[in-house]
Amino acid sequence: MKAYIFPGQGAQFTGMGLDLYEKYPKAQELFEKANDILGFRITDIMFQGSAEDLKQTKVTQPAIFLHSVIMSxxxxxxxxxxxxxxxxxxxxxxxxANNTLEFEAALKLVYKRALAMQEACELEPSTMAAVLGMEDELVEAICAEIEGTVVAANYNCPGQLVISGNLAAVEKACEVLKERGAKRALILPVGGAFHSPLMEPARKELAEAIEATTFSIPSCPIYQNVSTFAVTDPEEIKKNLVFQLTAPVKWTHSVKNMIADGATEFIEVGPGKVLQGLVKKIDRSANTSSAEV
Incomplete structure (x- = not known):
């Protein structure tokens, strides 16, 4: 069974999507439609912008979404x-990809999500850090000891967990984690504390946007970051999508459940190969590849 997987923030690069734009008239049409919907030429930033331009949350999220979806x-x-x-x-x-959302509606949702998250990031100094070489349970326990907000945010693969919270708490957690045996605890170049309670203002905005969007019955199950199991009920999908902003991304659990349900091949659609690497670390025997058009 084929499992198609789609990357998130961090996979962007200058020139992303340009090959699709130049080669396929239909892709060009979709990119231009996206420029109209967003009200600015995101293609100019994707194709020629600097790494700094691409790093802005309001640009990164729609850019990665467009690259992945148009490629598919x-x-x-x-x-x-x-x-x-x-x-x-x-x-x-x-x-x-599984026909739950239409292209235009999904792009509008992505942009609202990005703007809401950027606004939430500006409310207080916050960040994320990658913790390598430590058991998840120990990372969680140490975060619970730290004053301020710092929580486990991304369970990427065994031995790789990302923490998220206000700047002082994350910095303190990194010190303690290294003292207690983490191989590395590295602050990430991100705009704020994604997948933490600090995203609560964005969650409320996203909930309203999701409620106003039509969700159809999917053509195949989605394994969501919050629940990690196969979901096909549109109402459940909506609920999980809202909670995702303040809840951790349980990628390890999701991949294990996909394999248990029969996934034999993982195909990454969009920029980069980060997810393929994570899948291999979760299960060495898994077949992974990049999508080709």
Whole structure:
């Protein structure tokens, strides 16, 4: 069974999507439609912008979404997922792939999500950090000891967990984690504390936007970051998508459940190969590849 997986923030690069734009008239049409919907030429930033330009949350999220979704649409009849999943933002790309969301509605949702998250980031100094070489339970216990807000945010693969919270608490947690035996505890170059309680203001805004969007019955199950199990009920999908902003991304659990349910091949659709690497660390025997058009 084919599992198609969709990356989140961090996978962006200058020039992303340009090959699709130049090669496929249909892709060009979708990119131009996206420029109209967003009200600015995101293609200019994707194709020629600096790494700094691309790093802004309001640019990064729609850029990665567009690259992933337009690529999947250019694959034609060969694109037949048996199951889908996405890492954080990638979950919305996955929901277009399994026909839960229409392209335009999903792009509007991604942009509202990005703006809401950027606003939430500006309320107080906050960040995320990658913790390597330590058991999840120990990382969680140490975070619970720290004054302020710092929580486990991304369970990426065994031995790799990302923490998230206000700046002082994350910095203190990194010190303590290294003292207690973590191989590395490294502050990440991100805009704020994603997947933590500090995203609560964004969650409320996103909930309203999701409620105003049409969700159809999917053509195959999605394994969502919050629940980690196969979901096909549109109402449940909506609820999980709202909670995702303040809840951790349980990628390790999702991949294990996809394998248990019969996934034999994981195909990453969009920029980069980060998710393939994580899948291999979760299960060495898993077949992984990048989507090709």
């Amino acid at each position: 649409k250019m694959m034609g009849d060969s694109f037949k997922p048996d199951m889908v999943a996405g890492h954080s933002l990638g979950e919305i790309s996955a929901l277009v």
